[in-house]
Each structure stands twice: as C-alpha cells, then as structure tokens.
Amino acid sequence: MxxxxxxxxxxxxxxxxxxxxxxxxxxxxxxxxxxxxxxxxxxxxxxxxxxxxxxxxxxxxxxxxxxxxxxxxxxxxxxxxxxxxxxxxxxxxxxxxxxxxxxxxxxxxxxxxxxxxxxxxxxxxxxxxxxxxxxxxxxxxxxxxxxxxxxxxxxxxxxxxxxxxxxxxxxxxxxxxTVIDALFYVRDHLLDSMAPDPLLEQIAARGRQIVLVTGHRRESFGTDLASICRGIRELANAFSSSIEIIYPVHLNPNVQREVRPILSSVTNIRLTEPLSYARFVEVMLRSKLIITDSGGVQEEAAALGIPVLVTRQTCERLEAVEIGVSEVVGPDKNKIVEAAYRLLTDEHVYRNRAVPSAVFxxxxxxxxxxxxxxxxxx
Missing domain, CATH: 3.40.50.2000 (Glycogen Phosphorylase B;)
Known part of the structure; x- marks a missing residue:
C-alpha cells in the first residue's frame, strides 16, 4: 500500500x-x-x-x-x-x-x-x-x-x-x-551548542565514572521497582569512591514513592528531574554503564556501544543481548549488583561488551x- x-x-x-x-x-x-x-x-x-x-x-x-x-x-x-x-x-x-x-x-x-x-x-x-x-x-x-x-x-x-x-x-x-536517527542528530548537531551542565562538570572534576539509571515501567511498580532500587543502592555503596549514579526520576507518583525513600539519602546517587532529550543524550555519552528498563535506551546504548543491564523480566530487543551490549538481569537486586560489579571491575569483559552496533x-x-x-x- x-x-x-x-x-x-x-x-x-x-x-x-x-x-x-x-x-x-x-x-x-x-x-x-x-x-x-x-x-x-x-x-x-x-x-x-x-x-x-x-x-x-x-x-x-x-x-x-x-x-x-x-x-x-x-x-x-x-x-x-x-x-x-x-x-x-x-x-x-x-x-x-x-x-x-x-x-x-x-x-x-x-x-x-x-x-x-x-x-x-x-x-x-x-x-x-x-x-x-x-x-x-x-x-x-x-x-x-x-x-x-x-x-x-x-x-x-x-x-x-x-x-x-x-x-x-x-x-x-x-x-x-528512528530513535537512532534522533540520537545521531542530537549528538552531531546539538550537543556542541549546549551550555555545560554543572552536575556533569562536577562529576568529571572529581574523576568519577557515571552510571546512568532509568526505571519507570508499569509492570515494575511496587516490589520489583523497590528491588531494583535496593540493587542500585548497594552498587552505589560498593563503589562509593569511584562512581556517581545519575537517575532522572519519572514523574509518575508510583515511581516517585519507591525511588526517593530508598535512594535519596545515598551521597553518590543523584536523583534529578526528567532531563531534556539533548541533555539525556549527553549523559549517555559520558556514562560507563546504563541500568534501565527502557526500550529506547537499550537501542541507543547499542548504537553508542555502552553496556546495558536490562531490569525487566522479558526483553523484546534480544538483538542487543545477542551482540553482547545488553544483559537481562531482571528486577533482581543481586543480579543487578553482580553484573554491574563485573563490568566495572573487569576491563576485558567491559571492552568486549562496549562495541557500537548498527543492529537497530x-x-x-x-x-x-x-x-x-x-x-x-x-
């Protein structure tokens, strides 16, 4: 047609x-x-x-x-x-x-x-x-x-x-x-004209690596999202001197009520308001690792070659898993921590995963x- x-x-x-x-x-x-x-x-x-x-x-x-x-x-x-x-x-x-x-x-x-x-x-x-x-x-x-x-x-x-x-x-x-079209457009045409972000500049000055987190899916509301947050908290504490976790928190009250009580008191976790798309792309580009339940972020990370941990029970983007850039850990606190620890401490494992792909x-x-x-x- x-x-x-x-x-x-x-x-x-x-x-x-x-x-x-x-x-x-x-x-x-x-x-x-x-x-x-x-x-x-x-x-x-x-x-x-x-x-x-x-x-x-x-x-x-x-x-x-x-x-x-x-x-x-x-x-x-x-x-x-x-x-x-x-x-x-x-x-x-x-x-x-x-x-x-x-x-x-x-x-x-x-x-x-x-x-x-x-x-x-x-x-x-x-x-x-x-x-x-x-x-x-x-x-x-x-x-x-x-x-x-x-x-x-x-x-x-x-x-x-x-x-x-x-x-x-x-x-x-x-x-x-088409998310890759949007990603490349922002990366190649908009980022250079943006004013420096104070939070990113502060993290860079401290010599810390960024772990980007997103989480908002409806099926995770409640115990699964709480488990994800506990895993993020444990990871932050384990790497308190070397990483900063940036988590733009979705405005949905079901997300807010789980995330903030568990994570707001951890000193190297930065809970922010939702970011503009251009700023979000900038944070992705500066990230060592991404932990997410977002489909679009999985696709973007694959294009950029940034390893991803997927905090969902199921995944419809198995192409990224097959090429190695993504790993499905589910809303499991222990699996999140174990997989992140491996990527943050084993450079050989990390390099094998951090390979840009045009799969999407x-x-x-x-x-x-x-x-x-x-x-x-x-």
Whole structure:
C-alpha cells in the first residue's frame, strides 16, 4: 500500500515523550521534501511531553490533553479512541502514522480502522512472547499489528515476528529504528551548542565514572521497582569512591514513592528531574554503564556501544543481548549488583561488551519510511 499524493492527508499521532523523540525524524523527513504532515498530540504524557515538543520544535495542530491524574488504562483507552476518531473525521486524513506500543498508539490505530483511515505502524513487530510483560505494551503492539496497513519493522527479527502472526510480507518493511536517527542528530548537531551542565562538570572534576539509571515501567511498580532500587543502592555503596549514579526520576507518583525513600539519602546517587532529550543524550555519552528498563535506551546504548543491564523480566530487543551490549538481569537486586560489579571491575569483559552496533539502525530510518510511504523506492 503506497500513499500516492500525500499532500495534507497524513496525520502523525504522538502520545508520549518516547513517541515524540522517535517520530521527530519522520516529521523532519517529510518536511525536507515539502510535505507537511498534521501532528496530533493525545497528551497521554503531560508534564513529560510538552517540554520535549518544544525542545524538538514539533508543532502540532491539536493537543487533545487527555491525561488525567491517576487515570486507569480503561478510561484512557476510551478517551483516546473517541477523541481520535472524532479528529480523523474532522481532518479527513488518508493515512495515520503511529509509533510503538502505547495506549495512544493502539487506540489511535483502532480509531483509524473504524474510520477507514490507513494506518502505518513505526517500530512494528517487537515481541516478548509474554502477554503481560511488558504490560500493557505487548498486547498494544499485537493489536496494532492486526490493524495496520504498513508495518515498519526495525530489525529482521521483528519482521519474522510479524510474518509468524500472518502479516503479509509485502506490507512489512525493515527500516531500522528512528530513535537512532534522533540520537545521531542530537549528538552531531546539538550537543556542541549546549551550555555545560554543572552536575556533569562536577562529576568529571572529581574523576568519577557515571552510571546512568532509568526505571519507570508499569509492570515494575511496587516490589520489583523497590528491588531494583535496593540493587542500585548497594552498587552505589560498593563503589562509593569511584562512581556517581545519575537517575532522572519519572514523574509518575508510583515511581516517585519507591525511588526517593530508598535512594535519596545515598551521597553518590543523584536523583534529578526528567532531563531534556539533548541533555539525556549527553549523559549517555559520558556514562560507563546504563541500568534501565527502557526500550529506547537499550537501542541507543547499542548504537553508542555502552553496556546495558536490562531490569525487566522479558526483553523484546534480544538483538542487543545477542551482540553482547545488553544483559537481562531482571528486577533482581543481586543480579543487578553482580553484573554491574563485573563490568566495572573487569576491563576485558567491559571492552568486549562496549562495541557500537548498527543492529537497530544507521540513522537513516526516517528517510526510508517516508520514501516507502510516498511510493518512492529509489
């Protein structure tokens, strides 16, 4: 399915901060050839999304502002479905682009199906094989696979996953992941113009290595996140004179209530507010090791050659594990500490793991996606 003449008929749907980061290169690739897609924001993330839209200069035609405090998945799903369906009717789109596996993406794809609007899915085909892990993302992306007309898979393994589910091969295109486009753009074009960060300068002056931590996934709320934090605390204490841990803490109260009581009193752990994307990329580039439950961070770290410990029960990015840059340790305090200790003390092990890879993309995924959408296969 090729779009033909796409002028003023393409909609791009953004619900969360990661979607904004990964869709920015696609928006720019369209604009580069004179096509101005209509960008719609659901506002599934509110405090996290609006700053990133400003930072990446993403101009939207509508923000549905659907986020509510302590919202349930059912309530959010219903609001997204109804409002996006209304938007599609009003703007008479021919193609709706969704990214990833959020509730916004899944319900918007369903709205597109209801309104007979073609759906293109970017980052298609990721699977863990466990319906509830990650939750609800695994079922969201399976649902989108049933609804989409175009499937942009980041890797050949993602393509194979889609084929096994009966998606016609002609609708699947292996293009890499657009997060690598965003990462390389920030690294190569924005970092040099940024003012020095006082925290990073202070850590560098003390001669300490940075361990970057992120953790926010819904399935980890409660005991798993507490276990992860206890592992981080033990690691910080074991390397109190040689590492600084930077943890930008997600604004979700379920994350805040676990992280801060366990980690806030440890002197070499820096709990920060969420960082701008450019600043986050800078911290990644300066990090010795990353401990995360984020999918995008796993992909970025693989491209940069920074070893990653994945604090999840399951992983849909096994390509990074297979090449050695990632290791799945789960939300297990002891495994986190043991794996980090090995990487921080054994230089041979570290060097073998710290190898940049293009397994998730080469920085030109968005260009390929736009060419395919427009039927330009040059």
């Amino acid at each position: 090729m779009l033909g003449d796409p002028m003023h008929t393409i909609g791009i749907l953004i619900g969360t901060r990661p979607e904004a980061i990964k869709l920015m290169p696609v928006i720019r690739a369209f604009e580069h050839i004179g096509v101005n897609p209509k960008v719609f924001v659901t506002g599934q993330h509110r405090e996290l999304l609006e700053p990133i839209l400003s930072e990446l200069n993403i101009v939207h035609v509508e923000n549905l502002r659907l986020m509510e405090d302590d919202q349930s998945l059912g309530d959010l799903s219903a609001r997204v479905l109804a409002r996006v369906q209304e938007v599609l009717r009003r703007h008479q789109l021919h193609l709706l682009v969704v990214q990833g596996d959020t509730t916004s993406a899944a319900m918007s794809a369903l709205a597109g199906f209801y309104e007979n609007v073609s759906v293109a899915h970017i980052e298609a085909g990721l699977r863990t094989g466990s319906r509830r892990n990650p939750f609800p993302e695994e079922m969201n992306r399976r649902l989108i696979a049933c609804l989409a007309d175009l499937h942009f898979a980041p890797t050949t393994q993602a393509r194979e996953n889609l084929l096994k589910e009966g998606v016609p091969s002609g609708r699947i295109h292996v293009v890499g992941n 993309g080469d920085g030109h995924s968005a260009e390929r996606i736009v060419q395919i959408m427009l039927g330009d296969r040059r």
